[in-house]
Amino acid sequence: MLEERLSEIAFFHKAQAQSLKREHLRQKIWLGLMWLVGLITVSILILVVGYVLVQGGKAISWEFLATSPKGGISGEGGISTTIATTFYLVGLTLLIATPLGVGAAVFLIEYAGEQSISSKFLRVVIGVANFAVEILAGIPSIIFGLFGYALFVSTLNFGFSLLSAALAGACLVLPTIIRTTEEALLAVPDDYRRGSLALGATKWQTLYRIVLPAGLPGIITGVILSVGRVISETAIFYVTLGGSYHLPNSIMDGGRTLALHLYYLAMDTRAFDKAMGTGAVLVVMIILINLLIDLVSRKLTAGVRKVR
Amino acid sequence: MSVRMIADKTVKIVLFTSAIISIIVVLAIGFFIFRESIEAWTKLGVGEILFGAVWRPGQDQYGILAMIIGSVSVTFGAILLGVPLALGCAIFLAEIAPAGVQAVVRPAVQLLAGIPSVVYGLFGMVILVPLVRNLNVPGNSGYGLLAASIVLAVMILPTIASIAEDAIRAVPENYRHGSLALGATKWQTITKVVLPAGKSGILAGVILGVGRALGETMAMIMVIGNSVIMPKPLSGNPLTYYLSQARTLTGNIAVEINYATGVHESALFATGVVLFGLIMIVNASARWIIRGQKFVEKANEEQVC
Numbered sequence: 290m291l292e293e294r295l296s297e298i299a300f301f302h303k304a305q306a307q308s309l310k311r312e313h314l315r316q317k318i319w320l321g322l323m324w325l326v327g328l329i330t331v332s333i334l335i336l337v338v339g340y341v342l343v344q345g346g347k348a349i350s351w352e353f354l355a356t357s358p359k360g361g362i363s364g365e366g367g368i369s370t371t372i373a374t375t376f377y378l379v380g381l382t383l384l385i386a387t388p389l390g391v392g393a394a395v396f397l398i399e400y401a402g403e404q405s406i407s408s409k410f411l412r413v414v415i416g417v418a419n420f421a422v423e424i425l426a427g428i429p430s431i432i433f434g435l436f437g438y439a440l441f442v443s444t445l446n447f448g449f450s451l452l453s454a455a456l457a458g459a460c461l462v463l464p465t466i467i468r469t470t471e472e473a474l475l476a477v478p479d480d481y482r483r484g485s486l487a488l489g490a491t492k493w494q495t496l497y498r499i500v501l502p503a504g505l506p507g508i509i510t511g512v513i514l515s516v517g518r519v520i521s522e523t524a525i526f527y528v529t530l531g532g533s534y535h536l537p538n539s540i541m542d543g544g545r546t547l548a549l550h551l552y553y554l555a556m557d558t559r560a561f562d563k564a565m566g567t568g569a570v571l572v573v574m575i576i577l578i579n580l581l582i583d584l585v586s587r588k589l590t591a592g593v594r595k596v597r
Numbered sequence: 598m599s600v601r602m603i604a605d606k607t608v609k610i611v612l613f614t615s616a617i618i619s620i621i622v623v624l625a626i627g628f629f630i631f632r633e634s635i636e637a638w639t640k641l642g643v644g645e646i647l648f649g650a651v652w653r654p655g656q657d658q659y660g661i662l663a664m665i666i667g668s669v670s671v672t673f674g675a676i677l678l679g680v681p682l683a684l685g686c687a688i689f690l691a692e693i694a695p696a697g698v699q700a701v702v703r704p705a706v707q708l709l710a711g712i713p714s715v716v717y718g719l720f721g722m723v724i725l726v727p728l729v730r731n732l733n734v735p736g737n738s739g740y741g742l743l744a745a746s747i748v749l750a751v752m753i754l755p756t757i758a759s760i761a762e763d764a765i766r767a768v769p770e771n772y773r774h775g776s777l778a779l780g781a782t783k784w785q786t787i788t789k790v791v792l793p794a795g796k797s798g799i800l801a802g803v804i805l806g807v808g809r810a811l812g813e814t815m816a817m818i819m820v821i822g823n824s825v826i827m828p829k830p831l832s833g834n835p836l837t838y839y840l841s842q843a844r845t846l847t848g849n850i851a852v853e854i855n856y857a858t859g860v861h862e863s864a865l866f867a868t869g870v871v872l873f874g875l876i877m878i879v880n881a882s883a884r885w886i887i888r889g890q891k892f893v894e895k896a897n898e899e900q901v902c
Contacts, residue, residue, distance in 0.1 A: 316784035323693050326685030327702050330758075333751055334705045337712065337720050344723075392615030400609065414617065421619040427805075427880040428873070429812020431847045432626065435869045438854060439629040460622050467619065491601050493608040521713035524814035524847070528854050551715045552815060561723055568716045575711045579704070 345569025364560035374544035381455035390466025449531030462515035473507020634866035659864035667843035674746025687761035710755035718819030740822035764798020804883035814847035
């Protein structure tokens, strides 16, 4: 087909045919190169994840997971307390961030439309709040850490503790929760709200009974994303959580998350085998979280399709 | 007023309060970091901090120029290595890859974004640093700008690739049809029509990648060596600049904050102010470039993920 066309063109414009041929060759080379780039990207992932899982897997045993770290110059012991601390911190951070984030998103989406016309003040506040969320999303984590250190650790005297770390961590995940919730609320059809209001429900009843349940999968996605961020985050907790490998007894105690433990193992004790083991546990958690998000968002799109 | 109405009003006030939390947090971050840094700015002088080449807390010398140069150098290296890969990836995903291949590559890019930075740092320490150490240059420890640039390039790849992909996808289908109908090849269409049309979004992706690179902390501490020296070529060959050890602004804060007191602590907050300012400028320019475009929201999300 191509050849036929080429010769047809060549009959009149031989030079142009040659240039077309050249273009097709160039296209082949470049498209091949793009395939290569895709392949390289996947290979990088397989290399990093594969290496960490295989090498780290050697260090992982039931004993490694179930005994507490013993400190010492070669990082003796396992990682049990750091797993527990990670869960404590994830729980506390989300306990703080989720209500605030969801509340903010509900206000920004559900109340912005109705009031902005009548109240200039509210319109300005909503604009500024949206801008603030944008700024928060771009702030690097060490700045949140520095802020947490200045305000929670020093000024408010919470010390190096779960509370300080969770408050600083909440600032980090707030934009994630706000944005995902906003998106979920925007996806809820307006007919739902009108139907509810027409039946005599108040705005709050409509929100609580109709809009929030409909947007729940999206909100859950935001929360799971945030869980992943807290698990991976190190810089903030490095400067707010203290780093003790003992199990915290209260939210005023310091501690050490898995990621932080990996850092101390690699940098202070050079116990690379145990650091790899810890890294493998982290990577498995992140993979599970990604799968979970995939699952929930698939549910979300399925739900929306049903509505339509 | 009925109970229901009162409940309605109360809820509205509560929601309003949570909506302004992000405003309060941003202001508080700016306020506290700046307040803590005032001592350093006034005692040492702005010029002394920004352009001072020596950071020696023991002798009350707090110049952060070496760290600024370290951060900029490693970011430049990461952009040089990461951007071609990320753009190729974006073009591949948006224009070339069949659906089945996309279903493999896109989750891979997402997962790359999710891997904790300490894991990248550890990978760098165990694999990259020994590899770099093999380069036979006197004074080469393996730790330094090159290893850090490679690690950072992989870490910013997902940010740039996914924003650039969205920008490319946002180019109207008509443009492609028009170009193909005029007899252009697919590759000509991509380079002469699609990429120029999507260039502002692509550029914004690269700039947001720069922002991420400047802000990365733990992985950098782990592979860059952290010596507080002005990076310089180790031998006559200028390329050996990248074998030099260095320290980033972020690393300077993280490594020293837990034991610093007095002016030293304040100087670390000043480092934070500089970092904060740099990143605000970078992010603002990205937003200015993509202002008013459809995929802006998506770009925000990429930032937070």
